[in-house]
Amino acid sequence: MAFGKVGLDGAEQAASSAPPPLTVFNPDAPALGRRTKPNRELDGIGPKTAAIITEVATTGSTAYLDKLEQETALTVGNGNELVSQLKGDLHVHSLWSDGGAEIAVMARAARDLGHEYMALTDHSPRLTIANGLSRERLLQQLDIVAALNDDLAPFRILTGIEVDILEDGTLDQDDDILERLDVVVASVHSKLRMERREMTRRMITAIANPHTDVLGHCTGRYVVGRGRPQSEFEPEAVFHACEQFDTAVEINSRPERLDPPNDLLALAVETGCRFAINTDAHAPGQLEWQPYGADKAVETGVTIDKVVNSWSADELVEWTRR
Numbered sequence: 001m002a003f004g005k006v007g008l009d010g011a012e013q014a015a016s017s018a019p020p021p022l023t024v025f026n027p028d029a030p031a032l033g034r035r036t037k038p039n040r041e042l043d044g045i046g047p048k049t050a051a052i053i054t055e056v057a058t059t060g061s062t063a064y065l066d067k068l069e070q071e072t073a074l075t076v077g078n079g080n081e082l083v084s085q086l087k088g089d090l091h092v093h094s095l096w097s098d099g100g101a102e103i104a105v106m107a108r109a110a111r112d113l114g115h116e117y118m119a120l121t122d123h124s125p126r127l128t129i130a131n132g133l134s135r136e137r138l139l140q141q142l143d144i145v146a147a148l149n150d151d152l153a154p155f156r157i158l159t160g161i162e163v164d165i166l167e168d169g170t171l172d173q174d175d176d177i178l179e180r181l182d183v184v185v186a187s188v189h190s191k192l193r194m195e196r197r198e199m200t201r202r203m204i205t206a207i208a209n210p211h212t213d214v215l216g217h218c219t220g221r222y223v224v225g226r227g228r229p230q231s232e233f234e235p236e237a238v239f240h241a242c243e244q245f246d247t248a249v250e251i252n253s254r255p256e257r258l259d260p261p262n263d264l265l266a267l268a269v270e271t272g273c274r275f276a277i278n279t280d281a282h283a284p285g286q287l288e289w290q291p292y293g294a295d296k297a298v299e300t301g302v303t304i305d306k307v308v309n310s311w312s313a314d315e316l317v318e319w320t321r322r
């Protein structure tokens with residue numbers, strides 16, 4: 001513990017008459033060893049704090065601070081082991097739709113994070129608010145990605161799309177293009193308040209589409225600010241369809257989404273689904289958000305053998321072409 005170490009160093013250095021180091025609590029504290037007055041008489045230090053300082057200075061710790069540390073400890077980090085086994089990210093945006101950086105910038109950032117690949121999944125045409133890509137623009141993007149891949153090898157940008165699940169469950173891009181892409185993430189972005197039965201039918205239609213590889217942020221919830229409630233659907237039926245049609249359930253790591261919530265994620269685990277732990281990054285720094293999703297995975301019992309982005313690019317593409 002940092003404070004205990006500072007306290008001990010202070011005592012040692014005072015004894016050897018070296019200049020006292022700073023402490024986190026009070027600049028007077030390093031002088032403990034040189035003053036004859038009891039600690040509690042130091043200016044600005046009450047008897048309780050003085051007792052704690054004395055205890056830490058003599059024993060290196062105190063039950064009071066240990067308890068405080070335990071009570072305030074963050075649980076972040078449960079997923080570290082899992083994160084270290086991920087080889088890529090399957091949900092990344094660029095300037096081509098509503099992202100904030102060029103494809104090359106996102107790709108280099110992903111590579112520098114240690115990823116072997118990232119799927120470039122810009123939005124589909126009907127999401128005009130996010131500058132969704134027309135058929136023509138997406139075809140243009142494929143040429144650019146091919147050229148970039150020559151530069152960046154062995155790192156690989158997988159071609160892809162975050163395609164809108166339309167109200168009838170069909171996907172917002174032509175079949176021949178979806179067929180060509182390495183990774184298709186299908187997400188609901190409109191009519192999130194659809195009636196439960198209809199939403200279930202809509203989602204299952206998309207999940208069963210042979211082009212769909214990953215079901216993106218399935219509840220659509222927002223957990224920060226004013227928030228947004230989850231879409232209503234029959235989770236047993238939806239996750240059963242994911243398992244049946246081998247469509248991975250996305251664990252969306254964005255701090256404002258953290259979707260699906262852990263009770264639904266646990267249900268998906270129980271149902272035997274596969275998962276993709278994605279950042280949905282819209283800027284290079286956001287590629288570092290995978291640990292948030294990995295923490296959720298560990299909390300709900302997701303095992304690495306079920307995580308499709310723990311596979312190599314070749315294994316992954318073999319799966320998406322299934």
Ligand SMILES: [Zn+2]
Binds near residue numbers: 162
């Ligand atoms: Zn989305």
Ligand SMILES: [Zn+2]
Binds near residue numbers: 091
């Ligand atoms: Zn997205």
